[in-house]
Amino acid sequence: MKKALKVKLTPTKEEAKSLLETIETFNDACNWISKKSFEAGTPYQMKLHHLVYFEAREQFPALTSQMIVRAIAKVSGSYRTEKKTLHFFKKQSAMEYDKRLLSFKSLSHASLATIHGRITVPLIFGHYAPLDRNKMLGQADLTPSGGKFFLNLVIDVPDGTPYDPEEFLGVDMGIVNLSTDSDGESFSGEGVDHVREKIHTLKKALQEKGTKNAKRHLKKVSGKEARFKKDTNHCLSKKIVSKAKGTGRGIALEDLKGFNGRTMVGKSQKERFGKWAFDQLRRFITYKAVLEGVPVVVVDPRNTSRTCSVCGHCEKDNRKSQEHFSCLICKHTEHADINAARNIRFKAAINRPIAV
Helix, strand or coil: CEEEEEEEECCCHHHHHHHHHHHHHHHHHHHHHHHHHHHHCCCCHHHHHHHHHHHHHHHCCCCCHHHHHHHHHHHHHHCCCCCCCCCCCCCCCCEEECCCCEEECCCCEEEEEECCEEEEEEEECCCCCCCCHHHEEEEEEEEEECCEEEEEEEEECCCCCCCCCCCEEEEEECCCCCEEECCCCEECHHHHHHHHHHHHHHHHHHHHHCCHHHHHHHHHHHHHHHHHHHHHHHHHHHHHHHHHHHCCCEEEEECCCCCCHHHHCCHHHHHHHCCCCHHHHHHHHHHHHHHHCCCEEEECCCCCCCECCCCCCECHHHECCCCEEECCCCCCEEEHHHHHHHHHHHHHHHHCCCCC
């Protein structure tokens, strides 16, 4: 499996200046190429290359030939889905590096081409590091952020050995509890809810203020919110996959394509609860499961919250509230999310869907 990995660079002041100038010149070239592409109606990479390559080399002599090639590829890729409008690239948007522009001297240093020649910069991998240099494929996006530089690397990680589970761990994704499994364990709690409510209150106040400083602050808060969601989803997905593997079970998830959490809560709670990154959580669970060899299946989510997990009776009135489930036939009572997770587990066991 190919996996994206964000790595921090620690360049000197001179190296940082060189990297920033390279990124800005690269994006200037992308904007020039984009204009040529749009005017000529030529978004396809090979045709665009023949159209602009030599003129681009003259217009941007500081860029190497391979940098021009990558700029053409970036522009062409951007027009792949939208060809009707002229595309513009921010001055400090990501610069694409390939094997000719990026190499690894060791696990701790990367050699990058710049407009002032190649530089060798130390790397910081954080909590995860590849076991060997061969895992790093030499493909990356170089991005500046707040005066720092990051490489979004692509690494080759072997898949885990898959097994055929006899049972599944059903996982119900919800609004108040981000997930509840068929064992009765829920994840969210007051800590996550407190952060979500705090961010919502601050964003609302900044939006109402509307000043330049408020908008700048709002951008920072939005970034913090996105990082919080991503970190929470990483922790939760890791916990779910670890639990399933440790008990020899597969993972059963609801097929939530087209899901919009905002339709499930009242108007006053739409912003507070309705925008959690459920698709991101599912993607995190899926790729972590592949790495561990844990089978993941998706099931039809219809009526999982209305069906009794004991007798199978399905009725809207079984669901008394967001938290409370009570079957009108057999009188079985339990937390609604746990009941739904168990129904998801049953569907996976009966239907044995194709793994994703």
